[in-house]
Structures are given as structure tokens and as C-alpha cells.
Amino acid sequence: MTYKENATISTLACILQTPMLLASVMLVGANAFVLSPILADVAHGLSSEPFRIAWSISAFGAATAISALTLASLNDHMPAGIVLGGAAWLLAIAQALSGMSQGWIGLCLSQALAGLATGVLLPGTYATTAATAPRGREAARLGLVLTGWAMALVLAVPLAALVTQHIGWRSVYALLAGMSALIALGLLWVLKGVPRQTHARTPPWRALRLPGVGLLLGVIFAYMTAFYGSFAFFGQGVRHAFELSAQGAGGFVMAYGLGFGMAGVGLGIIAPPISRSYLLAILIAIAVSYVTWGYALATPASTLMAAFLWGLLNQLGLNALVVSLNRRATEARGAVMGLNSAITYSAVFAGPMMMGPVYANGGFAAVTALAAVFVVLGALASWKLRINT
Template sequence: MMTQQNAEINPNAIAQVKVLALLGAVLLVGANSFVLSPILSEVAFSLATETYHVAWAISAFGAATAVSALTLAGMIDRMSVGRVLGSAALLLAVAQVSSGLSEHWIWLCLSQALAGVAVGILLPGSYATATATAPKGREAARLGVVLTGWALSLVVAVPAAAFITEHVGWRMVYFLMAGLSVLVAGILVVLLSDIRGGVSTRTSPLRALRLPGVWPLLAVMLVYMTAFYGSFAFFGVGIRHAFDLTAQGSGVFVLAYGVGFGVMGFVLGMVSPKITRGYLCLVLLAIATSYGTWGLTLQSQISAVAGTAIWGMLNQLGLNALVVSLNRQASDARGAVMGLNSAVTYSAVFAGPMVMGPIYAASGFTLVTGVGAVLVLGGVIVSWKTV
């Protein structure tokens, strides 16, 4: 069990700074996850290759993250949190420098695979630390702030990457991210050195999966994330087709999603709801309704922007509730369980677009979100019966 070994003069202020450090770690993960997609064509032209070759770097990143999360995330249960997360952030910096220096698409793929190894430790470790060190009853609040790193990566990192690529080149995007990774690594080492796991032996993924309540929650997470990544993969093109927009015009909707997700994170930071089975089911029902009503949402750009922001808000609530619930079941194996969670999440990165691709090709974005609604409703049933 993670413990904080010393109390300083102003523990509340120090706790808030530590939360911001964890938010920075999630921001790093989100930035590396999202920045390549909008600059694929520029990177492909620079490397004199096809766009799909560069896209394989995203797949390499996701696959390596899943494997790393399964095999390495448990270190957070046994070692100094500052050293583990700081080392992972430094490894991410090395991978980003290597990505920026790439002269061939295979080099880029290998670099992003190395980034995935780092993220497989950094992301579950950040989630586990946020909930393990929160005062009792405030887990949702603390995690809500940390999860806002995802929103910031969408709102800040993605537009910045497009701007930097246009004016300086895509390589500078990775060099700047590497500098940020080094900065965050130092902060994590300094601020979290007094937090360490209290477990002397490694918890295997299989043992973590057998903990009471863990596998049903992971099943819910799988369908929830498959619905999200499958829908989000076709969200931009669906919006552009509905309103005949340019790529830049569709960026407003991505911004709306990020703002909604981020705003709800700060609301959770103040309210800190009690996460119960009923609360989880209610949130998932609201998310399923959001997916199911996109046919109406796309009637106008105003309703679409509002619907996108609400989608972001609801996804903050859903992800928060699921991660807090998983940590509650994890006991002394939070790192291992969060590793399983990250493995499931990045499996959904593959499964979502794969499942939804033929559906989009046949019937468009509205049916994609309809299938997403069905998947999330399946999660409601599992949650109600077993969680």
C-alpha cells in the first residue's frame, strides 16, 4: 500500500503540487498519443513514405503500451513512486528525441514503441498514485484533476503541434515534447520521492485479474473504451461530412470535447461524488444516451458543438468512476490493476476502429455512435449485475 512518509509544514499545498505533477505526467502521455495523427501527411512527406506507414507508428505505440502496462506497471507497488515515474518520463524523452531524429518510417515506429514502453509505466502509475494518496472519500476529486491532463493535451498540444509543424517542422514537435518530458521527470522525482509502494513481492497480471470485482470492471472498461475510440476515430470525418467543413473547421469540435472533459475534471475536483454502483450505472446510461442521440445532435453546428462538449463531460465522469472503482478493488496491487486497465484501454485503441470501420463505410457516423451506445449499455448491464 502506498504511503507518504513525511508531513511538511503546509501539507495541503504540497499535496496540490503533487497532483499537478501527476497531471503533467498524464499531459505527456496524451500529447504523445495525439500529436502524430494531425501531422501524418507532413511526416510521411518528410520521410518519403506512405501515410499508412507513418500511421503504423501509432499502432506500435499502442501495442508496446499494452505489453508494458501488463509487465512493468506493477513496479509502482514496490518501489519509490518518484523514481519509477521519473525514470519513465525520462525514457519517454529519449523516445521523443529519437522520433524527432527519425530518417525512416521503421525508425519512427521503433521510437514510438519505446515511447509505449514508457507510457505503459507512466500512465497506470499516475492513476494509481493519484487515488492511493488521496484522502478517503476524495479519490474522485483528485483523479478528476489528474485526468484533466488528457483534456489539456487535446486543447493545447494538438493545435500547438499543427502550428509548430507548419512553421518550424514536425521534428521540432518531438524535440519540444522531449524537453517537457525531462522537466516533468525532474518534478516527479523531487516531489514524489517520499511516496513508495509498500508491497515487497510482485503481483502478476493474472493474480490482479482474480481480485474480487476487477475483471467485471475491466470488461466494462473494454466496451466503454471500444465505443469511445471507435467513435472518436470517425468523429472528425463525420463532423466534416455533416457540415461540409475543412480540417481546421472540424478542430473546433475537438476543442469543444477537450474543454468539456477538462471543465468536468475541475468540477469533480470540487464536488468529489461518492462512487457507487448506482452512480456508475447512471453515468454509463447518460453516455449511452449521448451516443444514441448523435442523429439529432448533428442537425446543426450549434447543437453539435454542445453535444460534443457534453460528450467530453460525460466521458470525464465515466473514466473517473471506472478508474476509482478499479483502484478500490485493487488493495495493495494498484499498479498491477492499473496496468491491466491500461492494457485494456490500448487494446480498445485497436478494437474500436477495427469494429467501427466497416460500419462507418456502410452506414456513416450515426450508426457508428449507435453501436457505441449498444456497447456502453452492455457495460451498464455488467456493472449492475456484478460490480
């Protein structure tokens, strides 16, 4: 059943559904990204060392992975509005507690609570986006919703730095909590008439047995390990190449976000059919983009263009993979998207850890060369898939 087919849902709610789902992705991205530029300020405010504050990011990632494995299947047997709205409310509470933290342990615990909410909210958003899209329009709707990540990079991160400078870092989390509460209300309303996918709760190990799901998750792990391993050292690589400050490197991160966001808008208009050949072509193009980083760092202009193209291609790749995974999920979308989130946040841990020694010995170009190898392996594995358009 698609969203528009449900007679209990108002026309306005139908119109606002995609913007609200986009907002929930932006919310997750904002919570994940805002700490990086204000790390020193938070450490000073809590009389702690920056590396201890950074542990809250690890706590967030670990809790997200655990929650995605154990709780994401709630999206399959409970109404979407209740699950996503409730998760957004829990995220609002976690962000409010983060802003009131009196020490690094309290911040870590608060961000772990945020991770529990994210492990339900993010896969639920992806699953609901695909489940409520008209047949053949999944890629278009998902492309628009995924631009929430770009908006978090382009808007939330600079805004967090600005707010911290003028009002203080606690105000950042207060604003996030208020935004989360508003989005929770919006999700409860626009998804009110969306039915549950099934009355049964699908455990992760059963979802993993669905045809093609395990192989696709393997491709996603290779893809995400390459991305997060490279992105972790992207800013440092640019700073080293051009002797920039942290603020100067931010422009290149913004170029990536703009490319990612523009590709999402383009997908919303074009809605390409997701086939095996399409997925393979995108993965090969991404691998080539990684290889060319050794040349792209020659000038700031070429680096900006490479960052923009990297963001554009990553939107296309992520979109194709998530749509393909959703099509194989049938009535277990919540569980399968939970597995996807668990795999993704495992890559958040594995990528930087694996690429750290590579960067130390060979620089950013060596990191992206290894990333290209991971993506090529994923592309070869994807050729075994049978993807129905």
C-alpha cells in the same frame, strides 16, 4: 499511507503533487495525439507514405499494451518517484529519437520505446493518484489529474500544428522531449517520499483474480471500445455533415476536450461518492448521448453542444471506473492499473476496426448507435458490482 501523512515530504511538494501527476497524463496524451494533425508533414519529411507513418501509432499502442501487462506492477514494489520519474525520462529519450528519425522504421521503433514508457507511466500515475488521495477524495483528485487528456487535446494538438507550420515537425518532438525531461525531474521530487505499496510484485493474472476486477475490466473494455470506435470517425463524420476542412473539424474536437476538462475541474470541487447507482446512471447517460448523435448532427451549434456534453460525460464515466477499479486493487494498484491500460489500448485497436465497416455502410450515426449498445452492456454488467463509497 497518504501523501500528506509522510513527514519527509515538504509542503510545497504536497501542493505540486497533483499538478505534476496531471502533467504526466498530459504528456502521454500529447505523445499519442500530436502525430495526427502533422502526419502529412512527417511523411514528406521522411520521404514516406502517410500510412507507413501512421504505423508508428500502432507501434506505440501495441508496445503500451505489452508494457502495461508486464511492467506496470513495478509501481507496487518500487517507490513511486523512481518508477514514474524513470518512465518519464525514457519517454523523453523516445521523443528525442522520434524527432531524429531518418525513416518510418526509425519512427516506429522510437514510438514503440515511447509505448514501453507509457505502459508504466500511465497506470502508475492513476495508481499513485488514488493511493495518495485522502479517503473519499479519490474521485476529486483523479478528476483533476484526468484533465491532462483534455489539455493534450485543447493545447498540444493545435500547438503541434502551429510549430510544424513555422519551425518543422522535428521541433514538435524536441519540445515534447524537453517537457518530458522537466516532468521527470518534477515527479522525482514531488513523489520522493511516497512509499512503495508492497514489497511483493503482483503478476497480472493474480491481480485479475481480485474480487470484481475482472468484471470491471470487462465494463471498461465495452466503454472504451465504444469511445475509441466513435472518436476515430468523429472528425470525418462532422466534416461529411457540414462539408468542413480538417481545420474546421478541429473546433468540434476542442469542444469535446473543453467538456472533458471542465467536468474534471468540477469533480475536483464536488468529489461525488462513487457508488453502484452513480456509475450506472453515468453509463446510461453516456449511452443516451451516443443515441442522440443522429439528431445532433443537424446543425453546427447542436453538434458543438453534443461534443461538449460527450466530453463532460466521458470524464465522469472514466473517473468513476478508474476510482472503482483502484478501490478493488488494495496493494496491487500498479498491476491492476496495468491491466486497465492494456484493456484500454486493446480497445484502441478493436474499436476503430469494428466500427470501420459500420461507418462505411451507415455513417457516424450508425457508429454511435452501436457504441450505445456496448455502453448499455457495460452498464448492465456494472449492476452486478458492489462498490463501496
